[in-house]
Amino acid sequence: MADLWVIGELGPDGGLAHISAEVATLARRLADAAGGSVTGVVVGAAPETAAADLATYLPRVVAVTDSSAADHAWAAIAAERIAALVADAGGAGNGGPGCILIGSGPDGRDVAGMLSVLLGWGVLVNATGVEWQDGGPVVEMSVFGGKLITTSAFAGGPGIVTVRPGAVTAEGSGGAAGTIESIAPTAEPALPRVAVVDRVAEAGAAAPIEEARIIVSGGRGLGGPDGFTLVQQLADVLGGAVGATRAAVDAGWISYSQQIGQTGKIVKPQLYLALGISGAIQHKVGMQTAETIVAVNRDPDAPIAEFADLVVVGDLFQVGPAILERLSSRSG
Amino acid sequence: MVLVKPVPDPAAAAERLGPDGRLDRAASPAVVNANDEYALEAALKLVAEHGGDVTLLSMAAGSAPETMRKALAMGADRGVHVMDPALAGSDTLSTARVLAAALRDIQADLILAGADTSDGGGGVVAPGVAALLGVPYLSYASKIEPDPVAGTVRVRRISPTGYDLLEAPMPALIGCTQALGEPRYPSLKGIMAARSKEIATRTLADLGLADGSVGGSAATTRVVDSRKPPARAATRVVRGTPDEAAAEVVAFLAERRII
Numbered sequence: 001m002a003d004l005w006v007i008g009e010l011g012p013d014g015g016l017a018h019i020s021a022e023v024a025t026l027a028r029r030l031a032d033a034a035g036g037s038v039t040g041v042v043v044g045a046a047p048e049t050a051a052a053d054l055a056t057y058l059p060r061v062v063a064v065t066d067s068s069a070a071d072h073a074w075a076a077i078a079a080e081r082i083a084a085l086v087a088d089a090g091g092a093g094n095g096g097p098g099c100i101l102i103g104s105g106p107d108g109r110d111v112a113g114m115l116s117v118l119l120g121w122g123v124l125v126n127a128t129g130v131e132w133q134d135g136g137p138v139v140e141m142s143v144f145g146g147k148l149i150t151t152s153a154f155a156g157g158p159g160i161v162t163v164r165p166g167a168v169t170a171e172g173s174g175g176a177a178g179t180i181e182s183i184a185p186t187a188e189p190a191l192p193r194v195a196v197v198d199r200v201a202e203a204g205a206a207a208p209i210e211e212a213r214i215i216v217s218g219g220r221g222l223g224g225p226d227g228f229t230l231v232q233q234l235a236d237v238l239g240g241a242v243g244a245t246r247a248a249v250d251a252g253w254i255s256y257s258q259q260i261g262q263t264g265k266i267v268k269p270q271l272y273l274a275l276g277i278s279g280a281i282q283h284k285v286g287m288q289t290a291e292t293i294v295a296v297n298r299d300p301d302a303p304i305a306e307f308a309d310l311v312v313v314g315d316l317f318q319v320g321p322a323i324l325e326r327l328s329s330r331s332g
Numbered sequence: 333m334v335l336v337k338p339v340p341d342p343a344a345a346a347e348r349l350g351p352d353g354r355l356d357r358a359a360s361p362a363v364v365n366a367n368d369e370y371a372l373e374a375a376l377k378l379v380a381e382h383g384g385d386v387t388l389l390s391m392a393a394g395s396a397p398e399t400m401r402k403a404l405a406m407g408a409d410r411g412v413h414v415m416d417p418a419l420a421g422s423d424t425l426s427t428a429r430v431l432a433a434a435l436r437d438i439q440a441d442l443i444l445a446g447a448d449t450s451d452g453g454g455g456v457v458a459p460g461v462a463a464l465l466g467v468p469y470l471s472y473a474s475k476i477e478p479d480p481v482a483g484t485v486r487v488r489r490i491s492p493t494g495y496d497l498l499e500a501p502m503p504a505l506i507g508c509t510q511a512l513g514e515p516r517y518p519s520l521k522g523i524m525a526a527r528s529k530e531i532a533t534r535t536l537a538d539l540g541l542a543d544g545s546v547g548g549s550a551a552t553t554r555v556v557d558s559r560k561p562p563a564r565a566a567t568r569v570v571r572g573t574p575d576e577a578a579a580e581v582v583a584f585l586a587e588r589r590i591i
Contacts, residue, residue, distance in 0.1 A: 102555040106472050113459030122552025123424050125454030144347040192468040194500045202494035219483045256511040262450050263366045263510040271590045281343050312577045322578035
């Protein structure tokens with residue numbers, strides 16, 4: 001059980017995705033605590049750069065080249081290649097890993113789900129923290145939209161853990177880079193592949209919110225798409241990303257990729273600055289674990305006033321620019 | 333074919349776990365999982381355009397037909413409810429195995445599922461079902477375009493910078509997001525019609541799974557402990573002129589070393 005694997009995901013530039021650096025840091029600490037080993041696995045059409053990045057966090061990395069990943073969805077390829085590696089290593093407890101960790105983003109979830117049924121292993125999802133106790137990982141997670149925190153463990157067998165962004169701060173191993181083994185499996189695919197016909201970058205695609213340290217977010221109170229100009233300006237001066245409520249997304253003021261809440265994304269930034277957001281439960285579940293919540297709202301009785309750290313009762317179109325001016329003069 | 337899950341109503345805020353670490357379903361009213369409603373809406377639009385019908389599939393406790401009726405009222409044609417006492421305490425692996433077994437008996441061109449659920453929210457069941465069935469999995473869909481002549485389906489998968497255009501042969505399983513469009517409200521006519529629509533019940537024996545391979549006894553994970561998150565500190569309320577308020581906000585952020 002004490003041998004851990006980390007699945008490294010590729011970022012948009014071909015290097016290691018930030019979430020994978022965090023997962024690797026977490027896994028290395030667990031392996032230290034368990035007195036076990038930790039290995040990284042990167043699967044891709046060109047995994048070399050990401051594998052080299054991962055080797056700055058882990059003592060051993062396996063780079064799996066599969067050229068089909070260039071124009072096919074990654075999850076089925078990665079799940080199948082990793083399942084084969086586990087079998088080749090002798091299976092769980094016989095040289096193979098007892099636990100596999102991966103990020104909880106879209107690709108990580110897809111791989112974890114497929115790998116679970118291929119290996120017959122359980123999955124613990126959305127870990128906000130993992131410790132090693134009694135010979136296995138104990139996983140803390142937030143469920144029912146943050147209304148409960150549970151700790152869970154595997155029932156004696158091996159398992160897969162998906163890890164949320166921000167569970168730990170990424171930190172290199174500090175020593176010499178780990179070894180990298182490169183392999184190029186030739187086994188015919190068993191899982192059906194999904195072709196990627198095109199990768200489309202949309203104009204105005206905003207900074208991703210899941211890993212942002214600061215999020216400035218807008219809701220119905222912005223009154224229209226122009227209100228997001230102010231949100232964007234505040235995000236720029238704070239070095240943060242722009243978020244939104246479902247109402248603002250449904251109204252077409254901003255893209256769904258920025259939506260925070262029950263059917264959008266769950267975030268845990270250091271600062272969540274909410275403009276014109278009432279704080280309905282569907283939004284609250286996506287942001288209530290932010291370290292600091294500051295809200296600007298005209299209505300002192302809005303639900304957000306009950307769980308924000310600081311609430312300004314006032315007109316966001318007056319208070320917002322005033323905050324912007326003070327922040328700009330500070331940083332300028 | 334749409335996979336739907338009854339989840340505790342997030343607005344009721346009554347979720348709690350029983351002594352066995354399982355959800356106390358009696359304590360919290362159930363609703364259709366929100367992302368599943370987007371999947372159903374997408375299915376209803378596809379059927380309106382291309383023909384065919386929509387079947388719902390749920391693996392859930394005995395009260396599931398009540399929540400399924402609401403989905404039937406939106407326009408689905410029939411439901412299949414997998415229910416068995418042995419399923420209490422199922423993990424995601426069991427759930428994927430049971431849904432896949434139920435789907436093997438049903439001829440569907442497209443299987444639609446919500447990207448994740450509002451209770452556990454792992455998003456791992458649908459890809460597991462696809463892998464067990466050996467069908468392509470197209471996830472995080474913001475648009476679904478089947479080509480019945482070619483027998484393929486194209487899906488826009490939301491990416492960090494825009495979208496990836498995916499294509500695969502049908503049958504396929506699609507993970508659905510809110511970007512597919514607002515779910516319709518059931519009409520009065522729909523609500524009346526839903527009362528007489530068929531909800532077939534399947535047990536584990538019906539699915540050939542009554543061998544202990546799934547369900548609570550086969551669970552691979554266990555809840556060790558649960559607790560309420562720590563309460564947040566009291567809210568500081570700021571009034572005053574915009575400039576005074578802004579000064580206070582900036583000082584607060586500096587005090588917390590955020591800026």
